[in-house]
Amino acid sequence: MQLPREVLIGRGVAPLVGETLTRLGFTGPALVVTGKTVLPIAGVTVLESLKARDLKTDTMTVESSTTEVVALVEKRIRETQPDIVVGIGGGKDIDVAKLSSMKAGRSFVSVPTAASHDGIASPLVSMKGLDRPYSYAAHSPLAIVADTTIIAQSPYRLIAAGCGDVVAKYTAVRDWKLAHRIKNEYYGDYAAELALMSSRVVIKNASSIRAMSDSGVRTLVEALISCGVAMSIAGTSRPCSGAEHLFSHALAMIAPTPALHGEQCGVGTIMCAYLHGANWQLIKEFLQKIGAPTTAKELGIPPEYILKALTSAHSLRPERYTILGESGLTREAALRVATITGVIEQ
Ligand SMILES: [Zn+2]
Numbered sequence: 001m002q003l004p005r006e007v008l009i010g011r012g013v014a015p016l017v018g019e020t021l022t023r024l025g026f027t028g029p030a031l032v033v034t035g036k037t038v039l040p041i042a043g044v045t046v047l048e049s050l051k052a053r054d055l056k057t058d059t060m061t062v063e064s065s066t067t068e069v070v071a072l073v074e075k076r077i078r079e080t081q082p083d084i085v086v087g088i089g090g091g092k093d094i095d096v097a098k099l100s101s102m103k104a105g106r107s108f109v110s111v112p113t114a115a116s117h118d119g120i121a122s123p124l125v126s127m128k129g130l131d132r133p134y135s136y137a138a139h140s141p142l143a144i145v146a147d148t149t150i151i152a153q154s155p156y157r158l159i160a161a162g163c164g165d166v167v168a169k170y171t172a173v174r175d176w177k178l179a180h181r182i183k184n185e186y187y188g189d190y191a192a193e194l195a196l197m198s199s200r201v202v203i204k205n206a207s208s209i210r211a212m213s214d215s216g217v218r219t220l221v222e223a224l225i226s227c228g229v230a231m232s233i234a235g236t237s238r239p240c241s242g243a244e245h246l247f248s249h250a251l252a253m254i255a256p257t258p259a260l261h262g263e264q265c266g267v268g269t270i271m272c273a274y275l276h277g278a279n280w281q282l283i284k285e286f287l288q289k290i291g292a293p294t295t296a297k298e299l300g301i302p303p304e305y306i307l308k309a310l311t312s313a314h315s316l317r318p319e320r321y322t323i324l325g326e327s328g329l330t331r332e333a334a335l336r337v338a339t340i341t342g343v344i345e346q
Contacts, residue, residue: 002123003232006143009221011214014042014147017111018049021084024143028083029056033073033097036061038089042113042150046088058082065092065127073100082106084142090114090158091261099125102138110141115151115220116158117165117261120144121228124237126249132316133249140232144225148217156212157260159220160292163209164266166202166223167283168244169195169230171272171323175242179321191234198223198230203282206289243275243313243322244268250309250316251301259299266292267299271310271337275323280341296344303344310334 006020021030030050034043039061050057058080062069073096077085087097088111098119101108112120119125123140126133151159173192180187202209202223208216230239247268252258266287273280284294293299296306314328329337338344 001232001235002140003229004121004141004144007146007225008144009146009148009218009225011149012147013145014045014111014150015049017046017086017109017145018051018053018055020143020145021050021055021109022053026055026083029058029080030084030086031073031077031080031082032057032059032086032088033093033100034059034061034088035063035090035093038093038113041153042111042147043088046086046111050086062093062096065095065125067127070096070099070103073097074103077101077104077106084109086111088113090154091117091119094120095125095127098138098141099136107142108139109143109145111145111147112221113147113150114154114158115162115217115224117162118224118227118231118240120146121225122231122237122240123228124231128252133252135237140228146221146225148214148221151221152212152214152217156291159209159212159217160290161260161262161266162220162224163202163206163262163290164264164269164287164292165262166220166227167199167286168242168265168269169199169227169240170278170283171244171269171276172238172240172242174276174278175272175322176238178323179238183321185238185321186236188234188239191230191239194226194230194233195239198226203286206286210290242272243324244272246313246316246320246322246324247271247309250313251305254308254312255301255305257300259293259301263293263299267294267296267343270294270341271343272323274337274341284341295342296338303338306338306344307331307334310338
């Protein structure tokens with residue numbers, strides 16, 4: 001199990017990155033990996049905090065999280081030999097920092113500026129391939145510094161998407177249990193309960209998250225980090241990623257304009273909860289309360305692609321057994337689940 005050593009969550013904690021690094025024993029240069037838009041929002045603050053602790057810095061701005069970009073950053077790490085890599089941003093910057101630092105044998109620190117998915121704390125990276133998305137085992141951040149003031153300034157849509165990614169654990173854990181019963185796959189109760197607790201806590205705090213109150217944003221960030229920890233404990237993304245994630249990955253591949261990962265996962269959770277015979281209405285009501293999409297229309301994706309994703313999702317990761325079974329849903333079954341749950345209008 002690889003777990004973060006320090007987790008700072010709160011208002012105005014971004015300037016504490018330098019202090020955190022020196023407390024962890026780093027004295028050498030730091031490579032900061034960030035995005036162009038994030039640089040003036042959070043990057044500058046973090047860079048100043050590093051300089052204030054006499055830590056030399058080097059900065060790389062990335063625009064995507066492709067394997068080519070990861071290779072470029074890995075090359076820079078090998079050439080300049082920084083002590084530590086600091087990833088600052090929403091998702092792609094942290095993914096690039098996570099994977100490149102692991103490949104080059106360096107630790108990394110995660111400084112999320114948005115709360116749109118659980119990759120900010122997980123030991124895994126998912127990347128789009130030409131044929132399907134790939135999930136890579138990377139490593140856990142050594143430290144996470146989540147400044148809720150910065151996160152609360154991100155577009156609300158990202159917060160709502162984060163809620164979708166957390167509530168997805170409701171069906172991810174059910175799929176994991178199912179795979180344990182049917183395929184004798186390893187199942188860890190503790191990791192499963194931790195992931196489920198995250199989804200319970202965000203459901204309970206829907207109003208304060210919707211109001212973007214300080215405690216609401218904090219609750220969501222804590223839930224996302226707990227999901228990352230659950231994956232570290234399990235040694236697999238199983239507690240956090242089931243059929244609802246496969247559905248989202250399928251949409252990301254085929255939809256003309258895919259929605260956000262967490263938004264698609266949320267809608268997938270409604271339908272997968274129905275397939276599990278679980279309380280899908282609870283998930284739908286929660287997402288509506290949050291203001292996250294619950295229908296194809298709200299996702300901005302034509303119904304046809306919802307059905308295609310439902311019938312093809314099982315084939316994306318054949319080794320991952322879920323409620324979709326080995327042969328997947330028939331078109332008729334897909335149409336039924338999508339209409340009964342109101343994802344597609346009759
Ligand atoms: Zn996710």
